[in-house]
Amino acid sequence: MLIVTSPRIRSSEITPKSVYLNRRRFLAGAAGLLAAHPAAAGAKLSAAKSPLSTDEELTDYRAVTGYNNFYEFGTGKTDPARNAGSFQTSPWTLSIEGLCHKPKTYDTDQLLKLAPLEERIYRLRCVEAWSMVIPWIGYSLSALLKAAEPDSKAKYVAFESYYNMRQMPLARYAGIQLPYVEGLRLDEAMHPLTLLAFGLYGETLPNQNGAPVRLVVPWKYGFKSIKSIVKIRFTDKQPPTTWSLQNPREYGFYSNVNPEVDHPRWSQRTERRIGEFTKRKTLMFNGYAEQVASLYAGMDLRANY
Amino acid sequence: MRQVFRSPWSKAFVFLLCLLPLVRLAVGFYRDDLGANPIEAITHGTGDWTMRFLLLTLAITPLRRLTGQPDLITFRRMLGLFAFFYGFLHLITWAWLDKFFDPQEMWDDVVRRRFITAGMLGFVLMVPLAITSTKGWIRRLGGRRWQRLHRAVYISAAAGVVHYYWLVKSDIRLPLLYGIILAVLLALRLVFFVRSRQPAPQPSKKTSV
Numbered sequence: 001m002l003i004v005t006s007p008r009i010r011s012s013e014i015t016p017k018s019v020y021l022n023r024r025r026f027l028a029g030a031a032g033l034l035a036a037h038p039a040a041a042g043a044k045l046s047a048a049k050s051p052l053s054t055d056e057e058l059t060d061y062r063a064v065t066g067y068n069n070f071y072e073f074g075t076g077k078t079d080p081a082r083n084a085g086s087f088q089t090s091p092w093t094l095s096i097e098g099l100c101h102k103p104k105t106y107d108t109d110q111l112l113k114l115a116p117l118e119e120r121i122y123r124l125r126c127v128e129a130w131s132m133v134i135p136w137i138g139y140s141l142s143a144l145l146k147a148a149e150p151d152s153k154a155k156y157v158a159f160e161s162y163y164n165m166r167q168m169p170l171a172r173y174a175g176i177q178l179p180y181v182e183g184l185r186l187d188e189a190m191h192p193l194t195l196l197a198f199g200l201y202g203e204t205l206p207n208q209n210g211a212p213v214r215l216v217v218p219w220k221y222g223f224k225s226i227k228s229i230v231k232i233r234f235t236d237k238q239p240p241t242t243w244s245l246q247n248p249r250e251y252g253f254y255s256n257v258n259p260e261v262d263h264p265r266w267s268q269r270t271e272r273r274i275g276e277f278t279k280r281k282t283l284m285f286n287g288y289a290e291q292v293a294s295l296y297a298g299m300d301l302r303a304n305y
Numbered sequence: 306m307r308q309v310f311r312s313p314w315s316k317a318f319v320f321l322l323c324l325l326p327l328v329r330l331a332v333g334f335y336r337d338d339l340g341a342n343p344i345e346a347i348t349h350g351t352g353d354w355t356m357r358f359l360l361l362t363l364a365i366t367p368l369r370r371l372t373g374q375p376d377l378i379t380f381r382r383m384l385g386l387f388a389f390f391y392g393f394l395h396l397i398t399w400a401w402l403d404k405f406f407d408p409q410e411m412w413d414d415v416v417r418r419r420f421i422t423a424g425m426l427g428f429v430l431m432v433p434l435a436i437t438s439t440k441g442w443i444r445r446l447g448g449r450r451w452q453r454l455h456r457a458v459y460i461s462a463a464a465g466v467v468h469y470y471w472l473v474k475s476d477i478r479l480p481l482l483y484g485i486i487l488a489v490l491l492a493l494r495l496v497f498f499v500r501s502r503q504p505a506p507q508p509s510k511k512t513s514v
Contacts, residue, residue, distance in 0.1 A: 175475030
């Protein structure tokens with residue numbers, strides 16, 4: 001299903017392939033020089049395999065890093081890869097605050113050292129009815145949350161993305177309120193599948209994929225997996241979330257992948273796996289029902305979409 | 306200019322020009338050059354060009370008046386038929402690559418998704434216009450009735466804009482742009498209409514038919 005088109009770019013404005021390949025080579029060289037610094041873009045990240053991974057075929061690297069929704073860098077699918085290149089993600093700080101005993105501000109190095117990195121191969125299902133299989137690198141968000149020791153009043157976790165018009169001039173056309181905010185119930189946030197990701201395909205996150213640190217919640221529509229996080233806050237009330245602020249009838253707080261509950265404008269029964277010609281049936285909770293269905297026992301998922 | 310517009314070569318040239326978007330999509334698909342989601346690229350591409358050809362078709366009449374080039378009319382039927390052609394490709398892309406010709410799924414979409422309803426309305430309205438686009442049909446219907454029938458293209462174009470507007474998630478710039486162009490083209494017609502009802506035009510002014 002098709003959502004947004006980007007403004008047309010004249011072919012003369014597009015960097016010729018030879019030039020960008022050269023630039024890549026240059027950047028690869030630069031990354032080599034900076035290899036000692038784990039936060040450098042495109043640097044190698046080693047990680048242990050995880051039993052939580054799917055064995056499905058991976059989506060092509062070019063698609064994973066070239067077909068993105070990251071409205072701060074343009075609303076077209078190829079805009080983020082084109083426009084996020086100069087995004088400064090170092091130095092970076094992420095603060096954990098709110099209803100907890102040990103609030104703290106981390107830099108990227110501290111975050112990377114907080115828990116052992118794992119490679120988690122997850123399905124990603126976009127609300128626009130396309131999907132991918134992506135080898136993320138990170139650790140369960142619960143490791144970070146536990147370190148902050150949430151107090152007994154904490155019921156939800158609110159997330160906030162980096163936002164700066166100077167770094168993100170195209171954000172003015174996003175049509176959504178920024179900074180991007182998301183939220184989870186505390187038990188969802190503590191679930192082992194909920195991943196704090198720093199990399200994909202064996203390297204640090206490309207900017208267009210939400211560098212340097214993002215969330216991955218594989219049983220929810222992709223927009224819940226907030227990118228480039230700067231703030232995590234424990235709250236006692238359900239936090240506002242960007243897309244349900246934009247259109248509460250179409251996007252709810254939970255946004256669990258559910259083939260039975262249509263988006264008002266299109267069906268969610270099927271999806272197109274990027275790289276495939278025919279469409280697949282969408283699975284309940286994106287195929288993670290066994291692990292997460294119990295979180296929603298007794299809940300009306302039609303009302304809590 | 307007159308000779309240029311009347312030459313059969315210019316018609317052939319415009320015809321080939323109108324095929325370029327299709328050629329680009331076909332070559333792009335063949336060379337796997339349409340990005341990560343080629344089917345989406347084809348759907349968007351054919352939809353965009355349907356809208357553009359509709360606007361081009363509707364631009365002919367105002368352009369004839371404003372530029373004093375009545376011979377531009379030679380291209381109007383062709384542009385209109387290309388709008389229909391790209392609309393048909395757009396519809397087939399949806400029916401085949403999105404719905405795999407599943408009648409239940411297609412029916413569900415048409416009745417339950419308002420953006421599909423609007424798009425379908427826009428396309429269905431083009432069908433009689435495409436059929437009656439020949440000289441024979443103009444004769445059979447009579448110029449006046451034919452003209453009245455073909456005003457349906459206004460609704461078709463408006464339905465196209467609404468279809469696009471209802472589709473996008475938050476960035477409404479492009480559907481808005483199409484909407485503004487359409488509004489201008491329709492407003493110009495209103496201006497011409499009002500002027501044509503006014504008593505004799507000033508003799509000094511060059512009139513264009």
